Amino acid sequence: MFTWEFPPLISGGLGTACYGMVKALLKNSVEVDLVLPTKEEVYFPMRKPEDVDLLPVSYLGKKGKKKDFKNVEEKIKYLGLKGYPETYINFEEVESYHKYLTYFKDKEKDELEIIKKYLKGEEDIFSKIKEYTIRAYDFAEKLKFDLIHVHDWLTYPAGVVAKKASGKKLVAHIHATEFDRSSISGDERIHKIEHAGMHAADAVIAVSRYTSNLVFNQYRIDLKKLHIVHNAHEHDFDVLTKKKKFKGPVILFLGRITLQKGPDYFLEVGNRIVKKHSDAKFIMAGSGDMENQIIHRSAYYKLKNNFLFTGFLKRQDVFEIFSFTDIYVLTSVSEPFGIAPLEAMSFGIPAIISSRSGVAEVVDNAIKIDFWDIDRLTSSIEYLINNPKKRKEIGEKSKKEVETIRWQTASEKIKKIYRGLL
Amino acid sequence: MINIVFYFQVHQPYRVNNFNVLDIGENKDYFDGALNREIIQKVANKCYLPANSLILDLIDKYEGKFKVSYSITGVVIEQFKKYAPEVLDSFKQLAKTNCVEFLGETYYHSLSYLYDRDEFQTQIDMHKKLIQKEFGFNPITFRNTELIYQDNISDFAKEEGYKVILAEGAKRVLDWRSPLYAYKDYRRNLFLLLKYYSLSDDIAFRFSDRSWPEYPLTVDKFLNWVNNLGLDKEEGKNLFLNLFMDYETFGEHQWEETGIFNFLKKLPEKVMTYKNMRFSWPSDVLNLCNYEPETLFVKEPVSWADQERDLSAWMENSMQQNALETYHYLLDKIKKNKRDDLLEAARKLSTSDHFYYMSTKYFQDGDVHKYFSPYKSPELSYIYYINVLTDLEERL
Numbered sequence: 001m002f003t004w005e006f007p008p009l010i011s012g013g014l015g016t017a018c019y020g021m022v023k024a025l026l027k028n029s030v031e032v033d034l035v036l037p038t039k040e041e042v043y044f045p046m047r048k049p050e051d052v053d054l055l056p057v058s059y060l061g062k063k064g065k066k067k068d069f070k071n072v073e074e075k076i077k078y079l080g081l082k083g084y085p086e087t088y089i090n091f092e093e094v095e096s097y098h099k100y101l102t103y104f105k106d107k108e109k110d111e112l113e114i115i116k117k118y119l120k121g122e123e124d125i126f127s128k129i130k131e132y133t134i135r136a137y138d139f140a141e142k143l144k145f146d147l148i149h150v151h152d153w154l155t156y157p158a159g160v161v162a163k164k165a166s167g168k169k170l171v172a173h174i175h176a177t178e179f180d181r182s183s184i185s186g187d188e189r190i191h192k193i194e195h196a197g198m199h200a201a202d203a204v205i206a207v208s209r210y211t212s213n214l215v216f217n218q219y220r221i222d223l224k225k226l227h228i229v230h231n232a233h234e235h236d237f238d239v240l241t242k243k244k245k246f247k248g249p250v251i252l253f254l255g256r257i258t259l260q261k262g263p264d265y266f267l268e269v270g271n272r273i274v275k276k277h278s279d280a281k282f283i284m285a286g287s288g289d290m291e292n293q294i295i296h297r298s299a300y301y302k303l304k305n306n307f308l309f310t311g312f313l314k315r316q317d318v319f320e321i322f323s324f325t326d327i328y329v330l331t332s333v334s335e336p337f338g339i340a341p342l343e344a345m346s347f348g349i350p351a352i353i354s355s356r357s358g359v360a361e362v363v364d365n366a367i368k369i370d371f372w373d374i375d376r377l378t379s380s381i382e383y384l385i386n387n388p389k390k391r392k393e394i395g396e397k398s399k400k401e402v403e404t405i406r407w408q409t410a411s412e413k414i415k416k417i418y419r420g421l422l
Numbered sequence: 423m424i425n426i427v428f429y430f431q432v433h434q435p436y437r438v439n440n441f442n443v444l445d446i447g448e449n450k451d452y453f454d455g456a457l458n459r460e461i462i463q464k465v466a467n468k469c470y471l472p473a474n475s476l477i478l479d480l481i482d483k484y485e486g487k488f489k490v491s492y493s494i495t496g497v498v499i500e501q502f503k504k505y506a507p508e509v510l511d512s513f514k515q516l517a518k519t520n521c522v523e524f525l526g527e528t529y530y531h532s533l534s535y536l537y538d539r540d541e542f543q544t545q546i547d548m549h550k551k552l553i554q555k556e557f558g559f560n561p562i563t564f565r566n567t568e569l570i571y572q573d574n575i576s577d578f579a580k581e582e583g584y585k586v587i588l589a590e591g592a593k594r595v596l597d598w599r600s601p602l603y604a605y606k607d608y609r610r611n612l613f614l615l616l617k618y619y620s621l622s623d624d625i626a627f628r629f630s631d632r633s634w635p636e637y638p639l640t641v642d643k644f645l646n647w648v649n650n651l652g653l654d655k656e657e658g659k660n661l662f663l664n665l666f667m668d669y670e671t672f673g674e675h676q677w678e679e680t681g682i683f684n685f686l687k688k689l690p691e692k693v694m695t696y697k698n699m700r701f702s703w704p705s706d707v708l709n710l711c712n713y714e715p716e717t718l719f720v721k722e723p724v725s726w727a728d729q730e731r732d733l734s735a736w737m738e739n740s741m742q743q744n745a746l747e748t749y750h751y752l753l754d755k756i757k758k759n760k761r762d763d764l765l766e767a768a769r770k771l772s773t774s775d776h777f778y779y780m781s782t783k784y785f786q787d788g789d790v791h792k793y794f795s796p797y798k799s800p801e802l803s804y805i806y807y808i809n810v811l812t813d814l815e816e817r818l
Contacts, residue, residue, distance in 0.1 A: 245447045246816060281812075283443060295801045300740035304748040305812040309805050310443045320444055 024411030140165035156197025172201035208358025248279025257288035262331035345398035425702035469673035496529030532772035576607035591616035
């Protein structure tokens, strides 16, 4: 399995999802050799569920020396895994959407050739992917395995290479596409790589119906090999007791402050509600390219200290924020899945979520809205502010519901897809 | 006769801690004690102590003919007591010579004049009492925070018993007039002395600038300029060359290696060789003004900050405006609820520097803002400040 992120050093949903998925697969007696973008040429042979936390390491060659580490963090650092959200870098070189469309004319070309052609760029992330992809030959030749499973475009080139080298079947998992990350066009190179990777794959797994529709519409993937496996929720933390930090109700936005997540809609709603509920606290948790813009605009609206910013949060801090949040809001313009709302719900927090998300397909006890419908979003939040009883009721129902969304179910579906390929 | 009037500003804010949302309600200190200690002690060693000792020597050597004035804020005196008591002692020693004048201002170096006139008066009173207590001096010259001045500030100053007021000699205030004359405020109650900003800034900003055509600035060159200000036509009139600057110019903004202390050391000796020059205090204008001063109308506020010399250094962008409005809204609430226990912390948050750090001006002035700011960005300073206000509000 090739992936770009895995805990403890993660930046977003991808790492969290891989963790839950691998753990459940191990429980389902699927063995996983995990390849991450490490500095050293190593892989992580996972054989039992605990291994997702222990992260056992093997060197690919014989050169690797045994070394003792105090803890997993130290090991990860030594192996050179970076803990920053580079997966979601916005590339400056954005070419037109039309140029991308002409690509379909030469679709009979070999995917490997396409990847060689488009995996070009001076950016740090591209050179890292190139390095990672070149290494995939070694892994494919030296390791014993039955299937290759790759996650998102960063590892698709490695997957295609490994498939060519080993002749084994390839599973491409889609957690997010370039269409989610950018508004209309996006980086043409990434589109090409996503397209090539999915076409080369023998099975494509989308994390939601929303994503599978998008993939089918944009990339024309053969429906017979396109599967939907919803992400789930791993209750891997101690639920902190509910705290009261503020006198007024706390409404939370959690995620990167970037176009895809709709932070501007959250601000507009905050502006409307604070005018009426002067004790409401809107908290924007996260960082991103629109952070300063939102800070300035919130000040321009004169929201006093009713609109607060946390900056980038560590995982433990996220749980702490949940412990005093009253209402969770997901305003995403496009959210392939969205694990954060499930985590919030597991804290008994009532959630209002964008219907353009995968998570909206799996929960019933959340209020679903269109991200652009500020009127409805405002009235929904106000309804919850004014009805603490209802808030509690929905929160408790959400908590119960989330407990049923298990990785176990997801892993069984994945195993079935594996079986179909063998 | 030309009277050289030195006024040095001595001030250090209580810099706000890196205060995150999660810190709210957790009894975290609002102010970064370690950082404030470090800065006070660093500036004490580089500037306050050596400069005070030099000025004390000069006062002794010239037997009272070398005169300077200081405006020392309440918040810096508090911090001297905590982190560098020897600095306060050295100022007390200077006070004992009776050769320095102490000015009055707001205790917290605040912008309260612009938002809350009651608070403004309270802070002026607090400062006056402190100066009386620490230095046994009763100030009669007033300078508002950052030299901010407009007509009705003189009304407050008069009410508080002040006779002289200092302001920036901005071009749009003076127009064709010279900053060398004494003026009177719009009601003709107080004397106005205006900063001669080009000559002040030659010392304060350009002294060590190697790209400045006049570099290096020598005492001879400087006094030659002063002597050629076209004063010969004004024989008999007492003129005032007002050199106003941050005290930290000596040893901190301009390092010792630049020769700034030597400049100060040599200056009195050379001044004594000119028959038409002497050192005076701001309050000397009361006795020395031997002509009918013109009235100066200042409708729009002026200050000594940035190129604009207006209020834009502290209240130009929306972050600064929201922070100021939120602050004064809260201060009001604290007073209404009679929560005197929160008042001291709240007042420390009124210091103008907090808003200066939030400035997003670029070009030349942005660099100055950056130089003084302990934060990575204006946005971060805003976030920390707002979080601290929120903690304060939750304690109400």
